[in-house]
Amino acid sequence: MNQDQDQPLTITPDALPEVITRYLKAHRAHDTAAAVTSFTDDATVIDDGRTYQGVAAIEAWLNRSATEFTYTIELTGAQRTDETHYVAVHHLEGDFPGGTVDLRYRFTLHGDAIGRLVIGP
Template sequence: MDTHTHIEQLPATIRAYLDAQEARDADAALSLLTPTALISDVGESFSGEESLRRFVTEAGAEFNYTTRLTGVRRDGETWVVGHHLEGDFPGGTADLDYRFLLDGERIERLDIVVG
């Protein structure tokens, strides 16, 4: 059952991660992940500190784009944050869901999928 909610209701860890990723602050983002965290971005997976650091600093860096949050909901134990992107990447627009699974106060898994 999906429960619609507002960005302010997201756990502080997820809000901090989204801010760190937007700022490309790898140290801040990595501090919010568990040691065994896994990030999957439209089918490509990243785990381990170096791979995750590369993801946070490089994902989408070759493009200019804007991001608008389109919604927040909870799907069981998973927090889903919708993003609408517009920019100079192939296709020009994309709707993505960031699906966060927490382990305590840290992020265990983030799946970024086409929404």
């Protein structure tokens, strides 16, 4: 058995699936209406220890996160674990506590949409 089988493979950010790229672009632009279309109807987002289940909850989370703090976000890396699991690494700077952070956006795809997104260090 290959010990590296479950290890993420570093990829270029432009090799991320289209649905992830579309979501990240809409999120950076604070375009909640476009961002939410990237998710399945029963998707789950986990951010800052809180879980958001379903499109309505995710839309409310996106609206709040777009206005709660002012920040810049830069995509600095990407990884692929398998055909449905990807990680996008972002560097954020802004007026949130700490002022700077590197976050990993861990995506699970269901078909051509995002079924799960977990955001953390």
